Amino acid sequence: MRQLCKGNVALVKGALLAGCRGYYGYPITPASEIAEAAALYFPQVGGTFLQAESETAAINMVYGAAATGLRVMSASSGPGLSLMQEGISYLAGAELPCVIVDVMRGGPGLGNIAPEQSDYFAMVKGGGHGNYRNLVLAPASVQEMADLTILAFELADKYRNPAVVLADGFVGQMMEPLDLEYREVPQPEKPWAVKGTPETRGNLISSIFLEPDGLEDHERKMEAKYLRAQEAEPRYEMSYTEDAEVLLVGYGIVARIVHSAVEALRRQGVKAGLFRPITLWPYPSKALVKAAAHVEKVLVVELSNGQMVEDVRLALNGKVPVEFYGRGGGNVPSVKEIQEQVLGRVAAAV
Amino acid sequence: MANESVIGITVPETTAKVEADIAPQTDGEAYEIVRSKSTVFYDQYDRKAEGKKQTHYCPGCGHGLVHKLIAEALQDLGEQDNTIFVSPVGCSVFAYYYFDVGNVQVAHGRAPASASAIKRSCPGRMVISYQGDGDLAAIGTAEIVHAANRGEKITVFFVNNGIYGMTGGQMAPTTLIGQKSTTSPWGRRPSNEGYPLHMAELLATLEAPIYIERVALSDGKNIMKARRAIRKALEVQRDDAGFSFVEILSPCPTIWGKGPVEAQRWIADKIVPAFPLNVFRDHSPEPLAIKETEPPQRSVADVLGIASKDVARGVVRPELAHRFQGVKIKIAGLGGQGVLLLGQLLTEMGMREGLEVSWLPSYGPEMRSGSAHCHVCLSQEPIGSPVVSHPDVLVAMNEVSMRKFAHEIVHGGTILYNGATVPADFAAPDAQVIAIPASEIADKLGSTKVANIVMMGALLKETECLAAGTAWSVLQDKVKKLDLLELDRKALNAGRLFIDEHAHIGALDQPDGFT
Numbered sequence: 001m002r003q004l005c006k007g008n009v010a011l012v013k014g015a016l017l018a019g020c021r022g023y024y025g026y027p028i029t030p031a032s033e034i035a036e037a038a039a040l041y042f043p044q045v046g047g048t049f050l051q052a053e054s055e056t057a058a059i060n061m062v063y064g065a066a067a068t069g070l071r072v073m074s075a076s077s078g079p080g081l082s083l084m085q086e087g088i089s090y091l092a093g094a095e096l097p098c099v100i101v102d103v104m105r106g107g108p109g110l111g112n113i114a115p116e117q118s119d120y121f122a123m124v125k126g127g128g129h130g131n132y133r134n135l136v137l138a139p140a141s142v143q144e145m146a147d148l149t150i151l152a153f154e155l156a157d158k159y160r161n162p163a164v165v166l167a168d169g170f171v172g173q174m175m176e177p178l179d180l181e182y183r184e185v186p187q188p189e190k191p192w193a194v195k196g197t198p199e200t201r202g203n204l205i206s207s208i209f210l211e212p213d214g215l216e217d218h219e220r221k222m223e224a225k226y227l228r229a230q231e232a233e234p235r236y237e238m239s240y241t242e243d244a245e246v247l248l249v250g251y252g253i254v255a256r257i258v259h260s261a262v263e264a265l266r267r268q269g270v271k272a273g274l275f276r277p278i279t280l281w282p283y284p285s286k287a288l289v290k291a292a293a294h295v296e297k298v299l300v301v302e303l304s305n306g307q308m309v310e311d312v313r314l315a316l317n318g319k320v321p322v323e324f325y326g327r328g329g330g331n332v333p334s335v336k337e338i339q340e341q342v343l344g345r346v347a348a349a350v
Numbered sequence: 351m352a353n354e355s356v357i358g359i360t361v362p363e364t365t366a367k368v369e370a371d372i373a374p375q376t377d378g379e380a381y382e383i384v385r386s387k388s389t390v391f392y393d394q395y396d397r398k399a400e401g402k403k404q405t406h407y408c409p410g411c412g413h414g415l416v417h418k419l420i421a422e423a424l425q426d427l428g429e430q431d432n433t434i435f436v437s438p439v440g441c442s443v444f445a446y447y448y449f450d451v452g453n454v455q456v457a458h459g460r461a462p463a464s465a466s467a468i469k470r471s472c473p474g475r476m477v478i479s480y481q482g483d484g485d486l487a488a489i490g491t492a493e494i495v496h497a498a499n500r501g502e503k504i505t506v507f508f509v510n511n512g513i514y515g516m517t518g519g520q521m522a523p524t525t526l527i528g529q530k531s532t533t534s535p536w537g538r539r540p541s542n543e544g545y546p547l548h549m550a551e552l553l554a555t556l557e558a559p560i561y562i563e564r565v566a567l568s569d570g571k572n573i574m575k576a577r578r579a580i581r582k583a584l585e586v587q588r589d590d591a592g593f594s595f596v597e598i599l600s601p602c603p604t605i606w607g608k609g610p611v612e613a614q615r616w617i618a619d620k621i622v623p624a625f626p627l628n629v630f631r632d633h634s635p636e637p638l639a640i641k642e643t644e645p646p647q648r649s650v651a652d653v654l655g656i657a658s659k660d661v662a663r664g665v666v667r668p669e670l671a672h673r674f675q676g677v678k679i680k681i682a683g684l685g686g687q688g689v690l691l692l693g694q695l696l697t698e699m700g701m702r703e704g705l706e707v708s709w710l711p712s713y714g715p716e717m718r719s720g721s722a723h724c725h726v727c728l729s730q731e732p733i734g735s736p737v738v739s740h741p742d743v744l745v746a747m748n749e750v751s752m753r754k755f756a757h758e759i760v761h762g763g764t765i766l767y768n769g770a771t772v773p774a775d776f777a778a779p780d781a782q783v784i785a786i787p788a789s790e791i792a793d794k795l796g797s798t799k800v801a802n803i804v805m806m807g808a809l810l811k812e813t814e815c816l817a818a819g820t821a822w823s824v825l826q827d828k829v830k831k832l833d834l835l836e837l838d839r840k841a842l843n844a845g846r847l848f849i850d851e852h853a854h855i856g857a858l859d860q861p862d863g864f865t
Binding site for chain 2: 022041043050060065175177194195198257261263
């Protein structure tokens with residue numbers, strides 16, 4: 001049924017529906033409602049909520065709970081995610097599935113609490129040490145905060161890898177109608193888990209491979225699964241791309257503003273289109289190449305100084321001019337602002 | 351680790367038995383001598399291709415002995431199948447090559463955090479966090495203190511040899527004053543490196559721990575004490591009593607540059623005087639003095655608010671023909687004026703009337719510094735941007751907010767201002783400005799708090815964007831206190847009435863279901 005729900009709360013509801021029963025975290029604006037909702041809900045359904053002493057402890061608690069095969073999560077914002085990066089690297093190295101949420105705020109440093117998309121590099125490109133990837137999903141609505149969290153748990157288990165829900169302060173803080181339906185979520189068997197039982201005795205969760213050949217084998221095995229994910233998991237959404245001459249690319253809250261701008265531009269006779277990546281890793285490069293095949297120009301809009309734009313340029317590999325428009329510090333471009341950016345650039349091209 | 355001592359002393363024999371070595375059991379304290387290692391150890395160690403019967407530890411290292419005492423205790427307690435062993439970063443990082451139990455290797459210093467979550471995920475299992483001094487007393491200080499303070503039902507074995515062994519002899523937080531290391535080349539100087547950290551004493555200042563003891567592997571008698579302490583700590587956990595901690599002063603002959611026997615003597619002569627052996631805490635769990643509120647147990651569907659098939663709350667009222675494509679509203683005022691709530695109520699109403707809706711607040715310190723605002727979008731179409739940069743309607747709960755946001759209003763929009771009159775020097779943009787003395791009206795009704803509902807009544811009457819009947823049904827669902835609900839009803843009515851009587855746009859004839 002439809003309920004009016006805050007993005008951060010919807011995310012927790014999605015997690016519960018996905019069968020997540022462990023939450024370990026530390027409060028931070030603008031992600032605190034996630035911890036608060038988890039504190040309220042998890043203990044009522046036999047789950048564990050624990051407010052850790054730090055994000056460092058929280059992510060290592062996630063590591064411990066994930067080692068037992070439980071669906072488990074944590075959530076934070078930029079500064080907290082920086083502290084978690086060590087643990088995320090260990091989780092990836094030990095091939096432990098879990099879901100980590102980053103409700104992005106302004107940075108670097110303490111920055112501010114307003115929305116930005118400046119953790120793209122940190123979450124999509126790594127951030128922790130070593131050869132690993134995060135599976136990264138970018139919700140753009142309250143509904144997707146729930147839906148993509150459920151998907152994140154499924155992908156995390158499927159690939160035995162951390163999955164990240166990369167949201168922003170707006171999607172986390174806003175309220176929209178949420179449609180949820182209760183259903184039993186099948187969870188995969190995890191014969192590798194350590195549960196303190198006779199069947200799991202002798203199981204080992206570890207990320208240490210001291211012998212060079214052993215570590216190289218491990219890294220190749222991980223790379224193979226990342227290649228599988230790159231084939232199977234890219235997700236995206238497109239609007240007005242069929243005859244588009246200018247293709248706008250944005251994710252999260254930006255995609256919604258861009259969508260409104262594209263519609264306004266269409267009314268003005270400008271053939272604009274929107275490509276919205278839903279998975280930031282694996283990046284939907286092939287689909288983007290296809291969508292941009294006949295456009296004259298690509299404009300990437302982000303709440304950053306230009307981070308995702310690098311993946312757009314990599315994907316398009318010089319075939320189409322890629323331009324960038326970014327706002328930061330918590331400033332969010334208005335529909336009109338994006339409209340003007342496009343008009344100015346189209347005019348310049350003529 | 352076979353039965354011969356690794357540190358060149360007589361090691362007490364185990365009471366643990368293997369099947370091949372059954373001897374008549376005797377009662378009381380007597381124990382039999384069994385020349386075999388604990389079954390909790392693997393038969394062969396795969397750490398190295400060569401020497402599969404040997405550990406990777408140096409001759410005379412205390413880890414081997416501590417491993418042995420733990421393995422024997424686990425076997426005697428019958429806990430092998432139930433045990434999850436958390437190994438740290440340090441020389442004992444490879445403990446999983448030896449213990450035939452469930453093994454989890456974790457990040458440097460974080461073992462108590464990981465072990466806490468393992469235990470909470472697998473209650474009733476035996477969870478052991480095995481840590482060295484750099485791991486526990488330096489990088490992991492926060493994790494051990496907080497795990498102990500929460501009274502996690504885990505057992506921590508803290509092997510303290512006063513030095514970083516694995517990385518080649520750097521200073522540890524437990525390095526003695528004056529003791530040389532590669533990073534304290536003139537000996538540890540308190541003026542520069544501070545004093546040795548006494549973890550057992552530090553943890554004993556906390557309320558939750560059940561058992562804390564410091565022992566030393568300095569001689570046969572003390573090793574027997576260590577053996578008892580290790581068993582006791584595991585028994586505390588087996589009995590589900592709470593947090594148990596054993597600090598073990600342990601030799602590191604290689605880094606200390608001493609022979610195994612000399613190293614043991616050094617523990618007795620130098621380390622024990624600085625780290626006194628003691629039982630710092632030993633009590634049974636006491637009933638909590640404070641009565642705790644237990645969370646109720648409910649189904650997931652119930653908790654998520656999706657248990658009921660009843661769609662009444664998401665009511666769609668097709669009889670309401672909305673005259674607009676979309677309305678964008680900005681509501682601004684002081685914290686405490688119900689600005690965010692007013693926005694939420696309108697959004698909920700829009701949803702119930704079958705519209706696409708969004709609500710976006712200002713948040714964080716901005717709210718706490720006194721001002722608050724929110725954006726509400728009501729639309730027939732899916733909502734793109736939830737950000738209201740140019741509102742059709744601005745509800746300004748105070749003058750500052752009106753002055754701050756008035757310039758954003760669309761051409762021909764409406765400003766509803768909470769005040770008796772529009773300030774004379776206010777340069778109105780191209781919009782109609784209606785002053786509604788909402789706070790005054792609310793005050794007369796009985797509480798200034800419902801000024802936001804007065805404004806809602808005025809907004810609904812003036813704009814007709816949503817039906818007052820919907821407002822009433824939302825209020826009935828959201829406001830649990832009957833006297834407050836009655837106040838809200840009056841406030842809603844008063845706001846509507848004010849527009850009827852004072853605004854230049856007259857009463858509207860569309861029935862909106864509210865009486």
